[in-house]
Amino acid sequence: MKNRKDQGDSNRLRLMNPSNSNGKVHFLVHQWAVIFMCIWISWPYLNYQLGILPFLVLFVCWFFLTDFKWVFHYLSIDIVMLIVWGITLIPFIFTGDFEYGSLSPKNALVSFLLFFTGMIINHYYMYYKKNPVVLGRVVFITLLFYFIASIQTYFGLKQFPFAARELATGMSSLPTAYYSLGIGGFGFVYSAVFINILLLYFIFNKQSKGQRSFKILCLLIFCMITAMLVLASYATALLFLFIGSMLVLFIRGKRSFILAIFLSSLFLLIVPKEIFGQVFIHAAYLFDGNGVIQSKLFDLAQGFVSGNYGDQTVGRGQLYLSSIHAFLHNPFFGIYGPFSNPFNTFVGGHSGWLDQLAYYGLFGSFPLFTVFFLNIRKHLQHFSKHPYYRILLIAQLLFILFGFINPVLYIYQLGFVMFVIAPAIPYLPYAFSKKEQGKD
Numbered sequence: 001m002k003n004r005k006d007q008g009d010s011n012r013l014r015l016m017n018p019s020n021s022n023g024k025v026h027f028l029v030h031q032w033a034v035i036f037m038c039i040w041i042s043w044p045y046l047n048y049q050l051g052i053l054p055f056l057v058l059f060v061c062w063f064f065l066t067d068f069k070w071v072f073h074y075l076s077i078d079i080v081m082l083i084v085w086g087i088t089l090i091p092f093i094f095t096g097d098f099e100y101g102s103l104s105p106k107n108a109l110v111s112f113l114l115f116f117t118g119m120i121i122n123h124y125y126m127y128y129k130k131n132p133v134v135l136g137r138v139v140f141i142t143l144l145f146y147f148i149a150s151i152q153t154y155f156g157l158k159q160f161p162f163a164a165r166e167l168a169t170g171m172s173s174l175p176t177a178y179y180s181l182g183i184g185g186f187g188f189v190y191s192a193v194f195i196n197i198l199l200l201y202f203i204f205n206k207q208s209k210g211q212r213s214f215k216i217l218c219l220l221i222f223c224m225i226t227a228m229l230v231l232a233s234y235a236t237a238l239l240f241l242f243i244g245s246m247l248v249l250f251i252r253g254k255r256s257f258i259l260a261i262f263l264s265s266l267f268l269l270i271v272p273k274e275i276f277g278q279v280f281i282h283a284a285y286l287f288d289g290n291g292v293i294q295s296k297l298f299d300l301a302q303g304f305v306s307g308n309y310g311d312q313t314v315g316r317g318q319l320y321l322s323s324i325h326a327f328l329h330n331p332f333f334g335i336y337g338p339f340s341n342p343f344n345t346f347v348g349g350h351s352g353w354l355d356q357l358a359y360y361g362l363f364g365s366f367p368l369f370t371v372f373f374l375n376i377r378k379h380l381q382h383f384s385k386h387p388y389y390r391i392l393l394i395a396q397l398l399f400i401l402f403g404f405i406n407p408v409l410y411i412y413q414l415g416f417v418m419f420v421i422a423p424a425i426p427y428l429p430y431a432f433s434k435k436e437q438g439k440d
Contacts, residue, residue, distance in 0.1 A: 031134060033062040034121060035141050041416045042145035045152060045182035052110060059117055070128040078374035079123060082116060085367035092360070097336040100359060101349045103410060115415030119375060122420045126382075136430030142421055143428075146195055147221045150228040152182030153189075157231040164189055164232040184232075190406070191413035192225045193237045194395055197244035198417075198425050201391045204248060211429050235297060236406065240398055247394045316405075319348025326358035334361035352408030372400075379423045388426045395422055 040047050040055045047055070092098035093105070100108035125134045156178065157163055163178040167185030178185075184192070202211075202218040229237050251260050283297050326335055329344035336359055347358040356365045376396045383389040399418055408414065 030062060030065045031137070033058045033065070034125075034134065034138060037062070037117070037121075038138055038141045038420075039145050041413055042142050043149050043182075044179065044184040044188050045149065048179035052114070055114070056110075063120075066124060070124060074128045076123055076127060076374075076378060078371050078378060079119065081367055081371045081374060082119065085364070085371060088360070088364045088367055092336055092364070099336060100410070101347065101355065101407075108410065111410035111412060114412035115409055116419070118416040118419030118421075119371075122423055126423060127378075132427045132430040133433045135424040135427040136433070139421055139424050139428045140431035142417075143195070143199075143218075143221055146192060147224055149182060149184055149188060150192065150221075150224045153184045154224070154228045154231055156181035156183035157228070161231070162233070164234070168234075184228075187411040187413040189229065189232050189234050189237055190240075190402070190411060191417045192229065193241050193244075194399065194414065194417050195421065196222050196225050196229075196241055197248065197395050197398065198391065198422055200245060200248045201388050201425055202428070205387055214428055240402065244394060244398055248391055251390055251394065253390065316350060319350040320354060320405075322346050322348040323351055323354035323358045327354065327361070330358070330361055332361045333363050334359045334365075337361055337363065350407065351405060352403035354404065355407065356409070375419065382423070383426075386426065391425075392422060 037055060037058050040050065040058075089098060093109075098105050098108070100111075103111065121138075122135075125131050125138070153164065159181070160174070160178060160183070163174075163181075163183045164185060167175060167178055167183065168189075199218040199222045202215050203222060226241065229241060247260070250256070281297070326344055326347050329341045330337065330339070333339060334357070335341075335345040335347065347355050349355060353365075353369070356368065379392060380389065380396075383392055396418070399414075402408065402414075
């Protein structure tokens with residue numbers, strides 16, 4: 001029996017070896033499956049035209065073409081906890097109590113799957129195969145199609161200024177027209193913010209002569225995405241981009257990061273709040289041609305100047321409080337669990353982490369939060385002595401903050417960016433290497 005098993009393993013390894021013809025075909029099919037998944041995620045026009053099924057088929061094909069030894073011997077603890085989290089959802093599914101806000105159970109499950117596929121792809125190529133070439137190509141293709149999609153969205157918003165916001169609310173009367181123009185919605189816009197923050201690694205860091213072309217490429221993509229974000233009229237997205245850029249520009253290491261937190265806290269305590277209000281007012285005047293962003297900035301300024309927040313800020317705060325209230329009354333299994341309080345089941349639906357706690361309690365949330373913690377720690381340890389460490393840390397902290405103020409788990413583009421692109425950005429220069437590296 002052992003000899004048969006050894007013979008089967010050797011046959012599979014021979015098939016996976018790129019040095020023979022069958023191995024080359026296998027490897028190319030495997031790699032192109034990943035590339036097409038990157039294109040599907042990054043390009044709103046394509047994923048609207050094709051739908052979700054092609055992506056799922058590609059992922060299943062990709063998975064079954066992998067060397068299965070990694071599944072049984074090289075799984076990282078974050079992926080193990082991801083499986084545990086999936087198991088915690090089974091009781092809710094079997095009892096018919098599985099829901100996620102306004103999403104149908106089917107759409108919620110598909111969204112979760114799309115959100116976390118990137119974690120599996122990244123672990124396979126970065127920690128098992130250790131193949132920087134594939135990682136570099138994944139980054140390059142993703143950036144290329146974010147650039148193309150940003151151009152389409154930019155010119156689409158020139159024609160329909162409120163299209164991106166209407167797609168985010170789901171109240172659009174012309175969604176087909178918007179998508180056919182390639183206009184990206186909520187998920188595309190916010191994931192593009194994090195793409196921009198990550199690109200600052202090449203823009204601000206000193207690059208060797210051979211890598212200056214990547215600096216120019218990243219700067220071009222950064223400018224195009226920023227122009228698109230302004231037209232998209234997402235005030236929160238612009239604030240996150242501004243904060244992320246400032247942090248990357250001024251924080252140079254762990255000590256400066258701790259010092260920045262201390263000084264920022266001191267600054268917030270000492271400086272009169274009216275000054276912050278004036279800052280938001282002056283910022284609002286910069287967007288004279290964009291009434292949506294201007295009104296939101298005035299709304300924030302009102303809270304600092306008069307102490308009475310505008311309707312938008314107050315409404316958002318009430319949604320957060322509703323989710324906290326629902327969790328506190330249903331702490332163990334959430335509002336969908338067996339012991340839910342029928343009088344405290346209203347969830348705000350506007351905070352990824354708070355809503356998750358309210359929906360599924362500690363039982364269905366603690367494993368999920370552990371997944372994020374372990375995944376973030378894994379990548380930070382990998383880059384602990386690399387210049388990219390600080391930018392990755394900033395992006396991950398902003399991702400955590402984003403999860404408190406906006407929905408997260410069904411924004412599959414954001415999951416792909418944070419799990420695949422964020423840890424792989426430094427490998428971009430390997431994209432055009434002719435020599436395959438690593439175990440593949």
